[in-house]
Amino acid sequence: AQSVTQLGSHVSVSEGALVLLRCNYSSSVPPYLFWYVQYPNQGLQLLLKYTTGATLVKGINGFEAEFKKSETSFHLTKPSAHMSDAAEYFCAVTVFTGGGNKLTFGTGTQLKVEL
């Protein structure tokens, strides 16, 4: 079965600094990967996704992620953090065959942005 691991349950950055949130996946077949964001007391919103093709994917709010098969990673980055980026971020994976009708989520990373 497929899974994702998010390293770091809490990440703190200064406003204007680089944001790096880590996600590693495990899958025996090609994975499809997602990043979601959750603002306080809200549901989850899709930030970006990797399906096939270009390994560097861009999402909303200036975020991007790079699929690296050799490292089984899909880390989320943003060049310059903004206060409004403070939220919880979840990495998720699915596959197209053998149970490929649901997402498996990581444990989440809480991002704090400081002045």
Added chain:
Amino acid sequence: DAGITQSPRHKVTETGTPVTLRCHQTENHRYMYWYRQDPGHGLRLIHYSYGVKDTDKGEVSDGYSVSRSKTEDFLLTLESATSSQTSVYFCAISESPGRLILYGYTFGSGTRLTVV
């Protein structure tokens, strides 16, 4: 999202009582899911449905049951609520596996359940 609503948004209930949470969608999507969100655990799948009257268990299904008698409604029942079921419950929908990999889920706003 306007196409998926959860009710109630908040509920406090006593240990041992049955509780039903409702997820309603207007998108006519085939797949519906119930997750629970707990600190340190992320989102964990409770049950999901792949059509009317077609449901299957997720990784944390003990103590929960579901029903789907109409495409638009997916009910989650805690048969006898326990304090360990205090959590935030999210419903999600997806049109198909193919659409899932392209668009992911659409989530509801969640139900915060407290069992005292």
